[in-house]
Every structure is written in C-alpha cells, then in structure tokens.
Amino acid sequence: MSQDLAVKTPPLVGGMMIVAGTAIGAGMFANPTATAGVWYVGSILVMAYTWFCMCMSGLMIMEANQHYPAGASFNTLVKDLLGPVWNVINGLAFVLVIYILLYAYIFVGGNMLEPFVAKLGLGAASGKVAATAFMLVFAACVWWSTKAVDRVSTVLIIAMVITFLTSVTGMLNQLNVATLMNALPQGAGSVYLPYVWVALPVCLASFGFHMNVPSLMAYYQNNIHKVRTSVVSGTLIALVIYCVWQTAVQGVLPRHEFAPVIAAGGDVPVLLQALSSHIDTAGLSQVLNAFAFMAIVSSFLGVSLGLFDYAADMFHFPANRTGRFKSALITFIPPYVACIVFPTGFVTVIGYVGLGAAIWTAIIPVLLVFASRRRFASKASDYRLGGGKALLWFVLLFGLVNIVAQILTQFGWLPTFKG
Numbered sequence: 560m561s562q563d564l565a566v567k568t569p570p571l572v573g574g575m576m577i578v579a580g581t582a583i584g585a586g587m588f589a590n591p592t593a594t595a596g597v598w599y600v601g602s603i604l605v606m607a608y609t610w611f612c613m614c615m616s617g618l619m620i621m622e623a624n625q626h627y628p629a630g631a632s633f634n635t636l637v638k639d640l641l642g643p644v645w646n647v648i649n650g651l652a653f654v655l656v657i658y659i660l661l662y663a664y665i666f667v668g669g670n671m672l673e674p675f676v677a678k679l680g681l682g683a684a685s686g687k688v689a690a691t692a693f694m695l696v697f698a699a700c701v702w703w704s705t706k707a708v709d710r711v712s713t714v715l716i717i718a719m720v721i722t723f724l725t726s727v728t729g730m731l732n733q734l735n736v737a738t739l740m741n742a743l744p745q746g747a748g749s750v751y752l753p754y755v756w757v758a759l760p761v762c763l764a765s766f767g768f769h770m771n772v773p774s775l776m777a778y779y780q781n782n783i784h785k786v787r788t789s790v791v792s793g794t795l796i797a798l799v800i801y802c803v804w805q806t807a808v809q810g811v812l813p814r815h816e817f818a819p820v821i822a823a824g825g826d827v828p829v830l831l832q833a834l835s836s837h838i839d840t841a842g843l844s845q846v847l848n849a850f851a852f853m854a855i856v857s858s859f860l861g862v863s864l865g866l867f868d869y870a871a872d873m874f875h876f877p878a879n880r881t882g883r884f885k886s887a888l889i890t891f892i893p894p895y896v897a898c899i900v901f902p903t904g905f906v907t908v909i910g911y912v913g914l915g916a917a918i919w920t921a922i923i924p925v926l927l928v929f930a931s932r933r934r935f936a937s938k939a940s941d942y943r944l945g946g947g948k949a950l951l952w953f954v955l956l957f958g959l960v961n962i963v964a965q966i967l968t969q970f971g972w973l974p975t976f977k978g
C-alpha cells in the first residue's frame with residue numbers, strides 16, 4: 560500500500576497552507592455582507608455547518624482517489640467512476656466557477672486601483688483602465704512561470720499575515736458587543752432566519768478548495784494520513800480566520816449600516832469605506848486596504864493557475880512562452896471582457912460561484928464515494944470516511960439546498976436583507 564512508511568513525503572505544513580490558501584480568498588469579503596441578514600450568531604452557525612460539509616466532501620474525494628495511482632486528476636476519477644456525462648457536467652461547472660472568480664477578482668482589483676488611476680486624469684475611463692492594468696500585471700506573472708506565481712504568493716502570504724493581524728487587532732480593540740448582538744437602539748430589526756438562504760451559497764464558495772485534493776494525493780504519494788490532516792486543519796484554519804474576521808467586521812459596523820454596501824452589490828471598497836468611518840486611525844484603514852488587495856491578488860494567482868494548467872492539458876499546449884500565451888488567452892480573456900462589458904456587484908457573482916461549486920465540491924464527491932464503495936471491494940488497509948450513508952446523504956442535501964437557494968435568490972423569490 561502507498562502508505563508505506565518507507566516512502567518519504569513532504570512535510571505537513573505545505574499541504575495545510577495549500578488548502579487554507581485556496582479556501583481563504585474572495586469569500587472573506589463577501590461573507591460579512593452576505594450574512595448581514597442572519598447577522599453574527601447566525602453567520603457563525605452557517606459557517607460551521609458549511610465548514611463541516613465542505614471538509615467532509617474533501618475527504619470523500621480523497622477516499623475515492625485512494626484507489627487510483629497518485630497523480631490521477633479529478634477528471635480521471637469522475638470519468639472512471641461516474642461516466643462521461645458527469646465528466647462534462649463537472650468540467651463545465653469547474654471552468655464556470657473559475658471564470659466567475661477571475662471576473663470577481665478583476666472587478667474588485669480594478670475597483671481598488673481606480674483611485675490611483677483616476678489621478679492620471681483619465682476621467683470616466685479610469686475604472687476600465689484600472690481593471691485592465693490589474694489583469695495585465697498579474698496575468699503576466701502567471702504567463703511568465705509557475706515559479707513566478709510561487710514567489711509572488713509567498714511574499715503576499717507573509718505580508719497578509721502581518722496586515723491581517725494588525726488590522727484585526729485594531730478592529731477587535733474597537734469592537735462593540737451591542738453592535739455584534741444587534742442590540743443598538745437604532746438596530747435593524749430582529750428578523751434573522753429568513754435570510755439564511757442567501758448566506759449559504761456565498762459561504763459555500765468561501766470554503767471551496769476541492770481541486771487541491773487530487774494534487775495533494777500526488778504531492779503526498781497517496782499518504783492518507785497526511786492528506787486528511789492537511790484537509791482538516793487547512794479548512795479549520797480558514798474557519799477560524801473567517802470567524803475572527805466576521806467578529807471584527809460585524810462588531811464594528813452595525814447591521815443597519817450594511818445598507819450602502821448591500822446596495823453596491825457588496826463592493827469591497829464600499830465595505831472598506833463603511834468600516835473606515837468606524838475605525839479611529841486612518842493608518843488602520845490603509846492597512847486593511849492593503850490586506851484586502853493582497854488577498855484578492857493571491858486568490859487571483861492561485862485560481863488562475865488551476866484553469867491555466869487545465870487549458871494547457873486539454874488543448875496540449877506546449878510549456879514554452881507561445882504555448883503559455885495561448886493558455887493565458889483562454890484563462891484571462893473571457894472573464895476580462897465580461898468584466899469590462901458587464902460590471903456587476905461582487906457578492907452577486909460570488910453567489911453564482913456557490914451554485915457552480917456546489918456541483919463539484921459537494922454533489923460529485925458524494926456520488927464518487929457511492930460509486931467507489933460499490934466498485935472496489937474494501938480492504939482492511941483502505942481508508943473509509945466514518946458516518947456511513949447518513950453522512951453521504953447529509954452532504955448531498957447540503958449541496959442541493961445550496962443550489963436551490965441560489966436559483967431561488969436569482970428569481971427574487973427569497974427574502975433578501977436590504978439593511
């Protein structure tokens with residue numbers, strides 16, 4: 560079995576960072592706004608529920624993956640266990656999610672650069688120029704080499720840890736428990752439960768990391784113990800960071816003051832602007848801005864690499880500059896054009912990410928386990944996720960609820976909190 564102790568595999572911390580790094584991203588800025596309706600206690604419960612289901616579904620991909628040689632891709636598993644139809648559904652949902660994420664990152668990154676570009680005197684064009692500049696600079700990193708992405712990401716992660724700790728400590732110092740509990744005299748109502756549906760898909764998106772599982776199985780040579788620990792602790796790190804962030808934001812910005820942020824589709828600069836009117840020092844809001852910008856860039860790099868490699872593999876583009884240029888065109892042009900032509904709100908599109916991601920991060924993993932338990936006679940040495948069929952149905956239901964919630968929200972059939 561591949562868990563042979565003689566096989567030396569890389570240290571655990573790398574896997575944990577990969578999972579935490581992929582999970583923590585745009586969702587972070589969407590969560591406080593998307594959960595303004597359920598507010599603080601509700602949001603913590605929604606996040607805990609989502610974390611549990613998403614962590615379990617990650618382990619399900621691992622359980623199915625153990626029957627294949629290390630390095631087998633997500634595609635290989637789906638094609639072999641579920642057949643060509645599911646493989647097409649999976650591929651489409653995968654590409655769609657990445658395109659929407661890149662769209663959101665270019666949108667937000669451009670918005671954040673706009674004040675600087677506006678100083679050049681470009682007038683109304685400055686928003687588009689800013690989005691173009693953001694896309695070109697960071698797409699160039701991806702095109703240049705994976706190593707360039709690796710280097711830039713490492714620097715970003717170190718700077719993010721510093722800015723996150725600085726800004727969050729500053730915010731937690733100014734935290735108001737009455738704000739957090741929505742107990743201010745001018746508090747915005749006490750109806751929370753109907754808003755849970757709108758919050759779910761956005762939270763699902765913020766716990767997505769599942770394309771990492773087959774890569775981790777390759778990285779750790781099918782060592783179940785290491786992959787399981789990476790998935791569980793990486794997603795736990797994400798949960799803790801999201802909860803701290805949620806406390807800092809919803810403890811500073813009262814529920815009724817989310818109105819302008821919600822009206823702007825959850826725009827990150829509008830959220831940061833609203834926060835800065837409650838945070839005393841100007842320095843703190845700058846640190847927060849810097850953190851937000853780096854979080855967007857690091858997700859942009861990580862997510863685009865996923866599609867970049869997928870495109871290169873699918874169209875057999877060579878790994879030279881021209882081949883990489885073709886993969887880059889496929890990766891960046893569609894989301895960039897969409898962003899210039901249809902600039903919509905940020906939280907709105909993250910909801911679509913939740914819809915597409917529910918397919919391949921919740922439903923497909925459950926189906927993979929059903930199929931693999933049927934296909935492969937279980938050996939004593941095999942890993943089997945506990946919880947039996949009940950857990951599989953629990954996670955399947957989670958995926959379906961998220962899909963239905965997002966579709967109904969789109970039709971305007973679910974109550975949305977307006978502040």
Ligand SMILES: N[C@@H](Cc1ccccc1)C(=O)O
Nearest residue numbers: 582584585586764765767768
């Ligand atoms: N979790 C990522 C987005 C993501 C969704 C689905 C899969 C992978 C990544 C974020 O919050 O930015």
